Amino acid sequence: MSYEGGCLCGQVRWRAAGEPINVRICHCSLCQRATGGPFFARALFRAEDFSWIGETTSWPTSERIERRSCARCGVPMFSVPNDPPGRIGVSLATLDHPDALAPECHIFVGTKRAWIALDDGVPQYEERPPV
Template sequence: MTREGGCLCGAVRFSCEGEPINVRVCHCRNCQKAMGSPFFARALYDQGAITVKGETGRYLSSDHLERVFCQTCGTRLFSWRRNGTAAGVALATFDDRNAFAPTEHIWVSEKISWVRLDDGLPQHPEGPV
């Protein structure tokens, strides 16, 4: 199966082949700041399964992760692992924004206090074991 998506202005388009490795909501402080949001809901794919067309920018947000965004409109699209293994694709950037539902929350130890997690999904203080 192929899932497609893109940025707000349409300058960047992407496609993801197959099923994601996992679908999670990350509440870590880096994701909060990078996304400008209380959390980052993303589908994790092998980088080889993702094709990107258009001009993107990258920002090194940690030793291990780059944030990828549209250079035209600034839409935050991916968290790209520098070791070449995987990339998190922002769920809301898929054309079918309901294609995936998260299965767990990670880094809830850094969750913003007013965010209420009452969806019954597993919650991990940090990354899952």
């Protein structure tokens, strides 16, 4: 399978040539601030399967993760963890076919917004899921 997507203005386009490592919704406070939304729904791909074109801005939101947004329309696109390296997270909201991938679990629900009710039946973890 392959997946493709892009930002709102079309300047940034991405493609993943394989299946994701995992698909998760993160409710941590950093993801809330970084996306400007109540959570970050993202698929994590192997970097060797992943490519993008277009100009992005980058911002390290922690020692572990750098975020990249479209340099023109500002849509938060990618989260790039460095520990371990070789992976890239991409916002599910930027998929060309938005329901092509579905989240497997919710993480960091200990900091989720109180007005979000989760009833989708997938596992929920207070912080990180068990390895």
